[in-house]
Amino acid sequence: MSIENIRQFIKEKAEQFGGQQSSDFIERNNTKEDAFEKGGAYFGLISPEEENQGPYHDFSIVVFPSKEEGKSWLIALGIGSLGFKNDYDLASYPGLRRLFSKIVDSHSFIKSDFSDIENGLPKEFFNREDIVHLRKSIDNSKGYGKVLPAIQILKDPESDDSKALITAFVALYAKIRGWNWKAEYTKAIDEALEPFITDTAIDCKNEVRNLLLERKYLVLQGPPGTGKTRIAKQVAELMEAEIFFTQFHAETSYSDFIYGVRPKLTSDQLSYELIKGELVKAIEFASKPENAQKNTILIIDEINRANLANVLGPIFYLFEHKMDITNSEIEISPNTKIKELPTKFFVLTTMNTADRSLAVVDFALRRRFAWYSLKPTSILGKTKKIDNKKVVQIENSNSFFFTEDFTKISNIFDWYASSTELNLQPGQGYFIAETEDEMKNRIRYEIFPLIKEYLQEGLLRNAKEEFNNYFSTRINLSLFE
Known part of the structure; x- marks a missing residue:
């Protein structure tokens, strides 16, 4: 494979994305024989404000090649060994990391904080067998590994897949540098990034249904407007379930959700009646022999709005995932005690992650329930x-x-x-x-x-x-x- 071929490929892509050598970037090429022998051979693009040689500042696109046939290369978003001069603010934006995280695959590396130039590469990545020949180039002790916030392994640099990754790195560099905002260049950048950043449509309803069938007790969490309650009802319909629904609020109590005694005034006579909450109603329905094969789903909207310890009390014990049956019985209403919840009984709840007035969710709930996150998603269609x-x-x-x-x-x-x-x-x-x-x-x-x-x-x-x-x-x- 040819270093010269990839160098030329990167420069062509830079020009395609609106970059002009000298005015928008400087090409660095340190791939002489002694660079490979000492370790640290690289080539790439740096800021036009920097010198043509020697240490430099700020973000760059860097390729670490290998002269050995069949060996992996690395491409990285790098920071010059002199640190930041103009790019610290850029590095601090969370969006920069999010952009590169969509390109770098799970077998490569992306740093949690792009402004961090103190911490090096994790040992697990540094010791990978497929990049052992490049250790000198990314050695933490020399500081090189500390200034590489996003690294992609290129198993075959001249393959179509690797060239697509290289193109995406250069396109992102052009985007964050703002080389040229003419329509032809922004269109070329968008087309290069589209395969990586376009969200794949996910069948949420089926994913939630399958997780619910496996775990039985599930929290749908996400910002307002992401369709949590709608999806909960759609999942219940997919499962052809009998639906029981309730919504929690700050004043929801044990007597509201499970059972309680309330006064009743009839003909000037005061009496008391037992009121069963939605949980007891749902359990009793699911426990009937004629409903043994029918799914029963209790939907709890806004579960984090109530004080769960007060609302659930000893009932929390019943929500253990794959719990062992013991001799312990839990009273769910007067004269009714159970050791476990019915086999076909499910609980599907929603939680608004934007509700900042609420305390941290009880760890007991986190341990007993599975969690599925919904994010704002563009609606596809004509x-x-x-x-x-x-x-x-x-x-x-x-x-x-x-x-x-x-x-x-x-x-x-x-x-x-x-x-x-x-x-x-x-x-x-x-x-x-x-x-x-x-x-x-x-x-x-x-x-x-x-x-x-x-x-x-x-x-x-x-x-x-x-x-x-x-x-x-x-x-x-x-x-x-």
């Missing part, structure tokens, strides 16, 4: 234009998904939001409307107040100008008036 806005027709309805608005909000969160703040992103349900005027009202009266509240609470501060620009342009409102 596109059209409404008032020059790209929309997707919602199947079997008169509503549309406003793709451009969702994408703009999603891109802001993706680039600026921390992992915790991603839980605040409004889901796709916020971007469904029948008309452009209705969509504007949704932005004005739902999304705008939501983002304003986040900012007032000190969240997403790095994104405030991006959000303000979006709202000013879209609905002529400023977040700071």
Whole structure:
């Protein structure tokens, strides 16, 4: 394989993405014989502000080649050994890592913090047999491994798969550097990245159903608008189950959910009656012999809004996954005790991850339930234009998904939001409307107040100008008036 071929390939791709040598990048080539002997042979692209040789600053695209036939190479987003001069802010944006994480496969390496130049490569990666011949190039002790936040292994550098990966690395470098914003170059970048960053459609309903059948007790968690309750009901329908439904709130108690005694006034006479909660009703239904083969699902909406220790009490014991049957019995209502929950009884709950007023979920719940995360997802389908806005027709309805608005909000969160703040992103349900005027009202009266509240609470501060620009342009409102 030819180092010269890959060098030329990278320069061609850089030009295809709008980069001009000297003005947008400098090519470095340290692949002479002595570089291989000493270790540290590399070539790649660096900032045009740096010198043609010697140590340099900031982000670069670096390739570590091998002269041995059949041996792996590495391509990496690197940081010059002099550290940061202009790129520290860029390195601190969570979106930079997210972009490269979509390209780097699970067998390679990506750092948790791109601004970290103190910690080196993990031993497990450094000691891999397929890159042992490149250890001198990425040696932590010399500092090289500490400045490589994203590394991709190229098993055969001149294969189509490796060239696609190399192209994606160069395209991302062009994107973060902003070489040229002409349409022809941005289109070429988008086409190079599309195979890596386009989300694959996932059949959530079937995944949730299969997990529920395996684990029996499941929490659907995600930001508002991601369709948690709708999916829960759809899964119950897929399983042809008898559905029992309840929604928790801050005042939900044991007597509401399981059983309690309430006063009853009849003909000026005070009496008391036993009230069975949805849990007892569901268990009793599932326990009847005639329902033994029928699925029964209890859906609990907003499970994290209640004090679970108070609501469930000793009932928590029954939710052990694959629990051993013992002689212990739990009273679920007067005169009714059980050792275990019915075989065909399932609990499917929802939890809003954007609800910041709530305490950390009880670890007892985390241990006993499986967890499935739903994220804001673009709705795919046939596109059209409404008032020059790209929309997707919602199947079997008169509503549309406003793709451009969702994408703009999603891109802001993706680039600026921390992992915790991603839980605040409004889901796709916020971007469904029948008309452009209705969509504007949704932005004005739902999304705008939501983002304003986040900012007032000190969240997403790095994104405030991006959000303000979006709202000013879209609905002529400023977040700071």
